[in-house]
Amino acid sequence: MSYSIRRAGADDAALLARLEAQSFGERSWGANNVKASFVAPHVTILLAGKASDPPSGFAMWRDLQGEAELLTIGVEPSAQRKGVAGALLDAVRKQAAQAGAIRLFLEVDGGNAAGLALYKAAGFEKISLRRAYYRDGADAVIMQMML
Template structure:
């Protein structure tokens, strides 16, 4: 697998978020064991796999490419990669007020399992809670295990 370019990831992240991560932050993350990026031209997802658990660190899609299914494809590809690496559970945190992201994760089979009070800072100085979501990655013939 080709290692993603931290500068390219930072550029997409800057288009997707008001407080983007820097090139150096992406370089440091990508250098860590168990960190994997799934990259497409208009977006990417970054996950970390530790033992039998995986966490979505960030998912970024360029604004002009949203609402075309890319986010769902990236989540699905990350879930497959995590399962292939031995993870049985996939977790993430999402801002409680991010309705679009919450709908995406709900469609991908994630369910709320916790809350982090005042986790995310807002540009106006306010804070919002993060919902901790999780989903099983184990194959089950009675359900669609991966998006």
């Protein structure tokens, strides 16, 4: 399945907050933090979905001048396991490379099996572990992909 991917603009704030809340549930950043991402420096927000439907997934990445960080990615539950996140990661990878980044890195909760599987399938490698990094005591896994 191929998906239509576009950059989100300020008009998409409510849509993005809804997608983020549906994807992350209790682990959601909350609507205010999601809205703040639109004005965060060097951050790009992408939306993906079937061309005829509203977007069902999103990704945010940050250009760190020479490298790039995937900040978050989520797909609403009814659209999961259909390649939406994979398509978004592909788009982030291409955009980051075009911006001059030599690597794309991210941090993921070590208990997030879906996230870990997604990143592994996309070609990311574990490079380090931050023990008890999150408030609930979970470890953070740092992963990267060379571009």
